[in-house]
Amino acid sequence: MDIYHIGEELFRRQLVAKQLTSLDTWLTLAPNKSALTPVVTAFFENENGCIHRHCNSRPTLLYAFAGTVLVNINGQRLTLTSGNLVFVAAQQTYRVLPLKAGDILTTLLLPMAHDLLTLLPVTDNAQLKLQLSVIQQDYRRWHYAQFNNDKIEDPAYITERILCEVLCPAVFAATRVTHFFDLMVIELLRLDNYLPPRLQRGKRQVTTADLLQYIDQDYDVCTLKTMAQAFHYNPNYLSNRLKSATGQSFIQLVDSRRMEAAMTLLANPHISIDEIVMYIGYSSKSFFYKKFKERYGESPAQRRQAVLTE
Structure with a gap:
């Protein structure tokens, strides 16, 4: 070769x-x-x-x-x-x-x-x-x-x-x-x-859009600590700022983004629910089921069946 x-x-x-x-x-x-x-x-x-x-x-x-x-x-x-x-x-x-x-x-x-x-x-x-x-x-x-x-x-x-x-x-x-x-x-x-990595986040005023974009991109792995480090903020300040700007906590915003990703992935029958749980960043399948049902009023399996029969 x-x-x-x-x-x-x-x-x-x-x-x-x-x-x-x-x-x-x-x-x-x-x-x-x-x-x-x-x-x-x-x-x-x-x-x-x-x-x-x-x-x-x-x-x-x-x-x-x-x-x-x-x-x-x-x-x-x-x-x-x-x-x-x-x-x-x-x-x-x-x-x-x-x-x-x-x-x-x-x-x-x-x-x-x-x-x-x-x-x-x-x-x-x-x-x-x-x-x-x-x-x-x-x-x-x-x-x-x-x-x-x-x-x-x-x-x-x-x-x-x-x-x-x-x-x-x-x-x-x-x-x-x-x-x-x-x-x-x-x-x-x-x-x-x-x-070099982009440093503009630390050189200009960070907007709420910047913070939400970070969550949108890294929802599967980000934590409040890693997000605070990326934007050079104190975690408590960042948490309060997100809550004030969006009405939701950091965890709620991350969970919301994960649920959106789960809904998209459930439409693909070749991806198992176990794989979806791992992919979107949850460590517990039961916790994922609980969060999903709280948000959508049905289980992931029920939602998948509904999508595939539409």
């Missing part, structure tokens, strides 16, 4: 998954028992019309192979175009919005020793030290780092070389991939295409 044929293979696998109406969030690029598994495990996002939520136990590298991909992470919405890369810290939740035809997002799960902070090099160059310091501080705060490279630049080429090794491991594949990651980070720093 060479980099000139990776795209054909990815599109072929995506097409097969669509024909099989696969509901998996990821499609595997290599067998689970590949010789490269300890070094890198690779997937690509399934184009099945769903929002996918991920929270990986290992550091993660997202690579937009083709098209335009929207990712929500830590209150930020990232727009990834072909060639863009995002490092995501272990245990950080992120969501991938539904892909369109032609969009391909690959995911590489890295060893803990290959977290971005570990991969960043040491340097005596004053300008580079400042650049590294900004990335390190942002990464510790936001738990991700986005690099907006073009498809023709070296980091994209190196990433696709890694994908080649994953699809068809050759001699010394694990060693090559390990060094590819080091080289990739060096090239990222040389190009200086790092895109």
